[in-house]
Amino acid sequence: MKFYNSRGPNPRMVRMFMAEKGIDIPKVEIDLLAGENRREPYTTKVNPAGQCPALELDDGTVIAEITAICEYLDEIKKDTPSLIGDTPAERANTRMWTRRIDLNIIEPGANGFRFSEGLKLFENRVRCIPEAAEGLKATARDKLAWLDGLMGAKPFVAGNKISMADVLLFSFIDFMANVKQPLDPANKNIGAWFERMKARPSAAA
Known part of the structure; x- marks a missing residue:
């Protein structure tokens, strides 16, 4: 491969x-x-x-x-723990959270970047809508706050073990912090989760 x-x-x-x-x-x-x-x-x-x-x-x-x-x-790769789930219910739960994160946080946040700070790079590659940038960034912030409330004391987004949803969200939150979309300190549950994810050896990949 x-x-x-x-x-x-x-x-x-x-x-x-x-x-x-x-x-x-x-x-x-x-x-x-x-x-x-x-x-x-x-x-x-x-x-x-x-x-x-x-x-x-x-x-x-x-x-x-x-x-x-x-x-x-x-x-x-069956000899290591699945990051999708071991049962139909676990897999459905992981896919549900992955889709929620992708549609509600990552897409608006990433497009907010493409249409503003990243405009010079993307304007000749994809259709850009600069006037939508700030609204898209606000949408991502709103949904991060929503997710923070749902996280509570859960160690991971989809429950008690790491999943694809966590890997997806971590990669983009870390990126967004470097393109003027830092995580709001008020999102304490996600902030604590982020630090736990950042400490994993895989975060250096």
């Missing part, structure tokens, strides 16, 4: 997931800043969506989209 890697929170999420699972896959570095992911041969041979990361299997099949990659890796 080959892992098409680059800078940014999406590849980092998968690298952290692989570290948690004890998986090491050879990496092919893609120059995101130079737009290597947005032109041939990447768009014709790897991912027509022009996004990173991507996982190429031994038979040449390419899997893109970070949650799809992680679910595949979780299924093939």
